[in-house]
Amino acid sequence: MQTAKKMFTMRSAITALIALIIMIVAAVMYDGQVSGSGFWRGIIIANFSRSILGVSAWFGDNYGFGIIVFTVLIRLLILPLMVYQTGSMRKMQEIAPELKKLQQKYSSRDPETMQAMQAAQKKLYKDAGVNPFASFIPLIVQMPILIALYTAIRTTNVLETGTFFWVQLGERDSYFILPILAALFTFASSYLVMMGQPEKNGMTTSMTYIMPIMIFFFAISVPSALSLYWVISNAFQVAQTWTIQNPFEIRRERESKKEAERAKQRAIRKAIRNHKR
Structure with missing residues (x-):
């Protein structure tokens, strides 16, 4: 399972690199003019626009196809971030029931109880290999990219034609x-x-x-x-x-873990009964 995940992560990184190269080539090959001033509009947004128009030129200046292909390229570019974010979120989901139990256990709001709950949460995160803030990092990184794409489409006047x-x-x-x-x-x-x-x-x-x-x-x-x-x-x-x-695969994995835990508990109970005899 871990090997398959590593292979998928590697493939997503390679795919992202290929997508980036295609976007750069499209921007460089576009020979039209794109206006803009400042770092955000003059460089970031302008090059996004050039890349969209460059991709559109490959389809006979069909801007609809250009937007479709460029959007897919952007999604492929941020795919490694999404894979990482999804993994972090899934780990958080799996320990959510345990976190809920801790909140019920330490329901009092006095400082001593709050400190005890924070210590218990940190231990739970450590034991599960979870960083509660890890899932926000990819979101912070990808948001400027998506905003730039959105702005490029909205402000590139030639797309309106x-x-x-x-x-x-x-x-x-x-x-x-x-x-x-x-x-x-x-x-x-x-x-x-x-x-x-x-x-x-x-x-x-x-x-x-x-x-x-x-x-x-x-x-x-x-x-x-x-x-x-x-x-x-x-x-x-x-x-x-x-x-x-995939929710169906996640459910199967979760049920397999539960069944393994149930089998383990049955084996323990059986060993205790045999020992008493």
Whole structure:
């Protein structure tokens, strides 16, 4: 199991490197002008825009396909971060019942009890090999990348002139197809994650249903270029969740561990009975 995880992590890192090279090549090959000033808009956003337009040029200046391919490249670029984040989150989910027991045990809010609970939590984290803040690091790193992609699509005026099947990329989707797809993929990804959790809670359940509604209303109020980005990004998220956070596989692994623990306890009880005889 550990070997398979290491191989997957290595493959995701290689894939991310290839995606980065393709993005750089697309930006370098684009011979048009992209305006912008300052470090953020003049360098970061401008090069994102150049890369999107460069990819679009490979498809005959089809900006819809350019946005799709570039969005996939971005998701592949941050895939190693997502793999790490998913692993950290899964470890936290597995010890969530134990954390809940500690909170119930040390329910008093006096300083002495709080210190005892913090010490017990630190021991639990150490024994489980969990860093409670590790899952936030990839999120902090990837957010500027996703914001840059979003801003590049929103501020690259030439994208507004493109069409993609039934939509004008600079206008809203009058048929609401892209917003509906974005909402559905958001729900599918969140629901798969929720299925894999050892315990359900009100916050997770409510956000599983609230986020798709929010994405839908966002998507109907912005140009179709951004709606298309959300559709592809969220569809990739579904595939990613199914691959590295498959709830059915997680449930099987969790049940196997429980069965192994039950078998261990049965063996202990049997040994004690035999010893008494």
